[in-house]
Each structure stands twice: as C-alpha cells, then as structure tokens.
Amino acid sequence: MGEDEPNMASKAYDTFEDQRKAGRKRLREGAQLIGDPPRGKQYRGGMYLLGYAVECALKSVIMGRLGAHTLAEAEGRYAARHKTEISLTRGHDLEALASIAETLGVTVGPDTELLRARSEAFRWKVDWRYMHYEPRQGESSAIHFRDQVTVYYDWLTSQLE
Amino acid sequence: MVRNTKQADETLMARVRAVYGAEFPNALVDVSPGYADHIHVILVSREFDDMPEAEKQSVLWRIAEQELGDDRQLISLMLAYSPDELK
Numbered sequence: 594m595g596e597d598e599p600n601m602a603s604k605a606y607d608t609f610e611d612q613r614k615a616g617r618k619r620l621r622e623g624a625q626l627i628g629d630p631p632r633g634k635q636y637r638g639g640m641y642l643l644g645y646a647v648e649c650a651l652k653s654v655i656m657g658r659l660g661a662h663t664l665a666e667a668e669g670r671y672a673a674r675h676k677t678e679i680s681l682t683r684g685h686d687l688e689a690l691a692s693i694a695e696t697l698g699v700t701v702g703p704d705t706e707l708l709r710a711r712s713e714a715f716r717w718k719v720d721w722r723y724m725h726y727e728p729r730q731g732e733s734s735a736i737h738f739r740d741q742v743t744v745y746y747d748w749l750t751s752q753l754e
Numbered sequence: 755m756v757r758n759t760k761q762a763d764e765t766l767m768a769r770v771r772a773v774y775g776a777e778f779p780n781a782l783v784d785v786s787p788g789y790a791d792h793i794h795v796i797l798v799s800r801e802f803d804d805m806p807e808a809e810k811q812s813v814l815w816r817i818a819e820q821e822l823g824d825d826r827q828l829i830s831l832m833l834a835y836s837p838d839e840l841k
Contacts, residue, residue, distance in 0.1 A: 688830055692789040703827055709815045712832045737807040 607664040607682060609656045613753070616649030620746055627735050636735035637724055643742045644687065644717025650749040651690040652681055657753050658697035685719035699752050707748055713741035762787035766825055770795060773821045774814075792830035802836040810834040 606615065623642030626635045652664060659674075661667035664681040671679050675696065684690055691699075691711070701707050716738070767785045774783045774797060781799035788794045795814075802810050814834055818826040 688789045688792070691830075692792070695790070701827065703824055705815050705819050705826065708818075708826060708829065709811055709832075712830060713811070715831045716833070733806040733808065737811070740808075741811075 605663075608662055609653055612649045612656065612664075613653045613750075616646045616653060616746070616750070619643070619649065620646035620743065624739055624743070627739050636731055637721055640717070640735055640738050641721040643739055643746075644714065644721065645719075647687055647714050647717065647742060647746055647749065648685060648690065648719075650746050651687065651694055652684075654694050654699055654749055654752050655681065655690065655697060658694070658699065687717055688715045691715075694752075699749075701748075707744065710741040710744035710748070713738055714745045717742075762791055762793045762828075766828060767793055769825075770822065770829070773817065777817055777821075788830040792828050794831040794833075795829055796831075796833045796835075798835045798837060798840065800837060802834050803838060805836070 606612075619642045623639045623644075623646060626639030626642065628635075628639075652667075655671075656662070656664065656667045659667045659670040661670050668679055668681055671677070671693070679693055681690075681693075701711055767787075770793060771783055771785045774781070774785075774795065778797060778799050778801060781797045781801070784794075784796040786794045786796075797814070805813075811832065811834070814832050815826075818829060818832070822829075
C-alpha cells in the first residue's frame with residue numbers, strides 16, 4: 594500500500610453519513626453501468642450496485658429513525674427499545690432490513706407504484722456480485738430494475754427528511 | 755436479523771393463490787411467506803412469453819390493485835416468468 598492510499602481496513606464505514614453517501618454514489622454508478630440508453634452487457638454489475646444502494650439507504654433510514662450515529666449503536670438502541678436482537682452490520686437481505694424499518698414506522702402503504710418498486714428491489718441478492726447475467730430479456734429486465742429501484746431508493750431517502 | 759414476529763396469513767395466501775389462478779388458469783402460481791406478515795408471489799406461464807418485464811409487472815400489480823384491495827400491501831415480492839426464461 595502506498596503512502597497516499599487510505600488504509601481501507603482501518604475504517605468500518607458504519608456511520609450514518611458513510612451509508613448515506615455510499616448509497617447515493619452506488620446508485621449513480623449502477624445506473625451508469627446499465628446505461629441510458631443501454632450500451633453494453635454490464636447489467637449484473639449495474640444491478641448489483643443499484644441493490645447495494647438500497648441496502649445503504651435502508652441502513653441509513655434505520656439509523657436515522659433510531660437517532661443512532663453508527664450501525665452498532667442502532668443495533669443497541671433497537672434491542673433496548675424492541676427487546677429483539679438485530680444484525681445490521683452483516684445484514685444484506687433487503688426485505689429483512691425493510692421489515693426492521695417497518696417496525697420503526699417506515700411503511701410503504703397502499704401506493705401500488707411504490708409496492709411494485711419495493712418488490713423489484715427485493716429481487717436483489719448480495720451474491721449477484723459473483724454472478725454472470727444472461728437472461729433472455731437482459732436489457733429490458735435491467736432497465737426495469739434500474740427504474741424501479743430508483744423509485745424505491747428515492748422514497749427511502751425521503752424518509753430521512 | 756429480526757425474523758417474523760407475525761406470520762403470513764394462510765387465508766390471505768389462499769386468496770392470492772385463487773385470484774392469480776383464476777386470472778392465469780394455465781399458470782403455476784406459488785404463494786409463500788415472506789418476512790413478518792408479508793407474502794411472495796411467483797407465477798410461471800406461457801402468457802409471459804416475450805412480454806417485457808415492465809409489462810409483466812404492470813399486469814400483475816393491476817390485478818392486485820383490483821382484486822386484493824389493501825391486502826396488496828402485504829405482497830413484498832411478485833415475480834413472473836415465462837417457462838423459456840427458466841430453461
């Protein structure tokens with residue numbers, strides 16, 4: 594490691610600001626990889642980043658609702674308040690994270706467009722970072738995923754305001 | 755990770771299965787529990803052959819809106835496939 598390179602291992606990236614900023618950046622990069630108009634076959638990488646952006650947004654919202662500065666602090670506050678242990682630091686299941694957020698009042702409600710966007714986001718799996726992607730409708734599926742995930746991400750971040 | 759304090763309602767799952775089964779009589783309709791009291795819906799049908807993803811989802815969510823009312827809020831995952839997409 595060179596002198597100018599940050600020591601990545603020394604930082605946990607577990608604060609509210611770390612997660613909020615990472616979500617915003619990964620969303621932008623994911624959308625760029627898929628392209629508008631689509632320009633290549635980098636769909637899986639783009640879709641992985643888009644889903645990761647939602648993971649960061651969910652963790653930000655949970656920390657925000659609990660008034661916590663870090664993920665560990667949020668876990669402690671949630672356990673104290675709800676008498677239930679949660680794991681945010683290793684949590685990559687978007688539906689599980691959203692179910693935690695729901696217990697903190699972050700509920701989608703009856704808006705069908707938002708329900709549809711949430712469902713599309715919940716398709717995401719952290720293992721996508723290892724996978725190749727060659728579906729029959731690759732381009733239309735990737736574009737749909739990008740558009741729907743962006744709707745859900747925007748709604749989630751609006752819950753921080 | 756926190757897991758189900760409430761469980762998916764069997765009556766709702768049967769109703770959702772019936773609604774989509776009636777709309778797609780030749781489809782495989784799978785309804786299963788998600789997190790908390792939410793449910794997952796998966797359909798496999800030839801009717802989805804060559805149908806773009808956005809159109810498939812529009813069809814399914816329109817049915818949810820018309821037939822399931824507020825219970826549609828409990829669908830956390832809705833997937834539709836043509837058999838060719840699974841080959």
